[in-house]
Structures are given as C-alpha cells and as structure tokens.
Amino acid sequence: MWEQIRSNQIRSVVLTIGMGALLILIGYFLGLAFDSAVAGLVIAILLWVILSLVAYFQGDSILLGMSRAKKIRPDDHPRLFNVVEEMKIASGLEKMPDIYIIDDPALNAFATGRDPNRASVAITSGLLQKLNRDELQGVMAHEISHVKNRDVLLMAMCSVLLGTIVLLAYYGSRFLFLGGRTGSRRSSSSGGGGGAQLIILVVALVFIILAPIFAQLIYFAISRKREYLADASGALYTRYPEGLASALEKLAASTEQLKSANQATAPMYIVNPFRKKGLKASDLTSTHPPISERVRILRAMAGASFNNYDQAYRQVRGGKGVIPAASLTAETVPIATIKLEGEAGEANDIERTRDTSDVMWRLSNYKTITCDCGARLRVPPNFKEPQIKCPHCGRTHQV
C-alpha cells in the first residue's frame, strides 16, 4: 500500500546513480587531462564525500538559517500547529516535525530534515495568511509527504552531487586552460604522444562542458517526479485533493519571489521560488512541474487513492503514469465530502492576517497588550518603562 511508494523509488535511484557516474567520469577525465586519472578520481570523490557529510548533518540547519526561519511553539499559532499534527497523524509519522515560519510576503513552504524523525516544515508568513484551513492542510500534507517519502534526503544528496559536478567542471576547466599549455609544452619536448594527449584534452573539455548540463537535467527530472508523488500522497492523506489544488492556485497567482531562496534550495519548496508570471516553465529545465498542470491533475481525481492520481495524471498529461506500479492497488478511497472546517468557524482573511502578524511580532520578542478600547500596543523588547499609555484612549497598562 502507500508505504510502498517509499521503497519504489527505482527510477530516482537509477537517475541518482547516473549522476554519480557523471561525477566519476568528470573526475576521471579531469585527472587524465592533467597527469593522473586516479588523482582526479580521488579528488572528485573526496570533495563529494565532504559536501555530502556537511549536507547530511548540517543541511537542515543551514537551510533554515539561510531562510531566517523562526521556530514556533504550539501556542504561537494553534491553527498551524494543529494542521501539521493532523497530517502527522494521517501519514503515520512517528515524531511531530518542528514548525518554522519565514517572515516573507512571498508564498511558499518547504520541508527539510534528513530522516522522518528529524523533520521540519517551514511556511512563509505570506502563505500562512493567504490559506484557509483546508488549503493549509493540503500544503502541509504535501510537505509531510516529502518527509514520509524520504524526498528530502534524496534531493539533498542529489543537489550535493550536482554541486560537486558543477564545482569540478568550473575549476577544472580553468586549470585545464592554464595547465593545458604547460602540459603541451612538456609533451612537445618529449615528442611522440602529442597527438594522443590533444585528443584526450579535447574529449575532457567537451565532457567538462556537457557534464554539468546533463547533471542538471537529471536533477530536474528527479525533482519533478518527487513533486507529483508528494501531491499524490498529500491527496491520499487529506482525502481531499481540492484543498491542495486551491492552495496551488493561490500560489500560482502570486509572483512575489522568495528573497532567501537560491538555485540550490529551489527543489525543497512546494512551488518553484523563481517562477515568473505568464511564463510556462519548459518541461526539461524546471525543478517543479507547471502549477496549472498539478492543479488539473488534482481536480481530475475521481477518488483519493494513488490509482486515481495515476489515472488523472495520464488523463491530463497523456503517456505513462507517475506512480510506481507496486503502489497501485485496486482499493477505492473516496474523497471526503464533509469537510468540518470548510464552512465552519473559519477564520477570514483579516483574522488570519492579524493572527500571523501577532506571531511575527511575538517571535521578534515584542509584547502585545490589548487595550480595553480595542487598540493593540506592541511593546518592543528594549522598552524599559514599567508602564505604557494607550495612545488611543490614554489608559495606562502595566508592561
């Protein structure tokens, strides 16, 4: 059943091995172009191991630190905390992930953490304001799916591979131009092997130019596939594809770019942080499938099972499905029709905005005092006076 999606990542594994082969080849050719192929290999693998270790042990804190995400406690934002906990239960995750808010008006969210027991989810304050409860649930289901399907680790490791290849190609080509000259001088003095070395040099050069491009294409292919799978799992957890679909629509409508994202961290987010409006991302060079397509697939689902997602995927995109065959079962999983929170007790736009800004003030150590006249006083952390006067009605408050 759904757990199998995790163990059925053959395609992703094959692609990752392909990237690894690229890395080994580039190391080999670089070494060959200088003097020793073995040295090239050793350098490439050493670089890769070091970067992998950093990513494995520090990846999540680097990512969260870079995006200036702030960790929240349950009572900071009960709704967000509850929604994440609901999805934790629905997915059968054992440990509650940490929850972070990024103070940014751009709309985005991501999950991180090397294994399901050390996971974190982060959401921008902009997105938190925009989404109603069902939509928030859909987004969090998608993120928890990334954790549950172990995409986070896979993508981190892939991006390290990609990074290593790019680094090697960049510096390798520089040294090759410098070292190539001295090398040819040396070979001309010894005579003979000049022609063979020239061929090696040309092959190495071509390879060094092409490797990063190939690696990037492979990386994008893996990333897109994981996005579809996370959408499918998300729909299964919530039993309500419409929640995620309508959240994605809201995300698509906004073009604000996330300040703290960069190319390396892009696949971690729920939608590509660098998308531009009106531009249909071309299929091969994007980390994410086009949002409109994801929405159409989710809306075409007749039930909430993987089968239904696969069917909808084939219907919208044509060709083969996206779900690994072993995860497809004949079970019918109906879409939830009664959503308790949809009609009910739903915080509206204004309340959500107020909630979110309250949290952001609190996380920056501001104190909020609500005056009897309805005004809210924000007391900065460096305010030293014992009392404060309400500027609206003049009442005094103890700080």
Next chain:
Amino acid sequence: MIALYVIIGVVVVLLIVLWFLYNGLVRLRNQVKNAWAQIDVQLKRRHDLIPNLVETVKGYMKFERETLEAVTKARNIALQASSAGAGERAKVEGELSSALSRLLAVVERYPDLKANQNFLALQEELTSTENKISFSRQFYNDSVLRYNNQTQMVPSNIVAGMFSFKAGEFFEVTLAAEKEAPKVSFTQ
C-alpha cells in the same frame, strides 16, 4: 550424504522464510496497536475538552439545558466505554459526536458567545480534535486492512494460524453519526 545436505538446506530456507513472515506480521500488528493508541489519545482529548466547552457555553446559553445535558451524558457513557473494543467504542463515540454537533448548531443563536476569545480557542481545538480523530481512524483502518490481508493471504496465513494472529477490528463510525459529526458551524 548429499540428500542430507539438501534436507538441511531446505529446512534452513524454510526457517528463514518463516522468520521473515513472522516478523512481518508482528510489525503490522504493532502498527495496528500504535494506530489504536493514537485514536485513544484523540478521543481522550475530546473527553477532556468537553467539560471546558460546557463550562464556557453554559453562561451564555439560557435555554439549552437539555442539549448541554445530552453532551455531558454522552461524554460520561463514552468515558465508561473507554476500555471496550473498537466496535463498541465507535458506537458510543459516534453518539457523543452527534450530541456535540447539536450543541454547536445552537451556538448560532448566541452572537456574544461567538465573540468570546476563550470559546474561539476551544472551537479551534475541537475542530482540530475532530479532524485528528478522523485522521487517526483513517490510519488505523488502513493498518488493520493491511494486517488482516497479511493474516489471510498465502503463505503468511499459515504463520498467522500457527501463532494465532487474530484479525483486527475496524473502527467504523456509523454513517448517520458521521454525517452529523460536529459541524463546528458558527460562521462569523
């Protein structure tokens, strides 16, 4: 001599297969147990929330004594059944759900109550607890299905029979109760 080795080999292979099948069944049974514990946590949470809710609502509601009493009574019955099996519990919890939904439906008539901060916080908790109950039930039923399939399918059914792995019980809420599940519907 060769025949002996063959026999030993076959026995070893069989034992290994048995070992894997047995462990697989135990893993699934534990997952069912854990999933049940999750439901239990959420149902307890709901039982704990109800006195608070009744207390908060009581001051505002002058004419709804019966509705309030029905909720309290349903909660007490559910509390007593808290060590019963899945089937029995599903029934009494379903009744609690419908009693709650009747209470929350009449909240509509009390605008003051809907502006009460304490009540709003409770409402969020209650909505979420209802969701958590249904998500944990969803996960529990999926786990039971997987476990039962495993105990019935060849070859693991043989192992299940040998070590008496019993089929799990689904947690089904009757449809009527499901439809009436507390619509926390007091739109602002």
